[in-house]
Amino acid sequence: MKRVNEYKKLFSVEKEIDLKTLKTTYRNLVKEWHPDKFMDGDSMREEAEEKSRKIIDGYHFLVSIAPETKAANQEAYNRTIAESGIADFQHKGLLLEVSFLDGTTYEYFGVPKNVYVKLINSDRQFRFAKRSIFNSYLYRKSKKDIEMA
Structure with a gap:
C-alpha cells in the first residue's frame, strides 16, 4: 500500500483514479521533469532522470489499478480465479x-x-x-x- 500511496501522492490523486485526469497530470509532470530540459553537466539532470523514471512507473502502475482498467479486464480476471x-x-x-x-x-x-x-x-x-x-x-x-x- 505504501507504493500505491506514494504514486497517488506524486500524481495528486485523492480518491478514485480518473484516467483522463491522470493522463493530463502525467503529461505535465513529464514535461516538467524531462531530462533534456537540463544541461549535461547539471546535477539536476540526474535528479530529473530519476524523477522521470518514477513518473513513468507511477503512471503505468496507477493505470493498471484504475477502476476503468479493472472493469475492462474483469471478465478475464473472473475466468482466471474461477x-x-x-x-x-x-x-x-x-x-x-x-x-x-x-x-x-x-x-x-x-x-x-x-x-x-x-x-x-x-x-x-x-x-x-x-x-x-x-x-x-x-x-x-x-x-x-x-x-x-
Whole structure:
C-alpha cells in the first residue's frame, strides 16, 4: 500500500483514479521533469532522470489499478480465479503475488502476514484464496505473466 500511496501522492490523486485526469497530470509532470530540459553537466539532470523514471512507473502502475482498467479486464480476471488453480505465490511486505496455472500473475496489495500464514496453512489454498483474498484486496495484473508455448 505504501507504493500505491506514494504514486497517488506524486500524481495528486485523492480518491478514485480518473484516467483522463491522470493522463493530463502525467503529461505535465513529464514535461516538467524531462531530462533534456537540463544541461549535461547539471546535477539536476540526474535528479530529473530519476524523477522521470518514477513518473513513468507511477503512471503505468496507477493505470493498471484504475477502476476503468479493472472493469475492462474483469471478465478475464473472473475466468482466471474461477477456472485456474494457483501455481505459486510469494508474500513480500504487504504484497502477495499469485501465479496461476494459466500463466497469469496478479499482485494483491495490503495482504497482512496473518492472512498469508492462513493461506499457507490451509489444506485447500485455492478455496481459501478465493474466499479471503481474490476479491477482498486491491489487485493488478502483473507484467510477469508466463508465456504459454
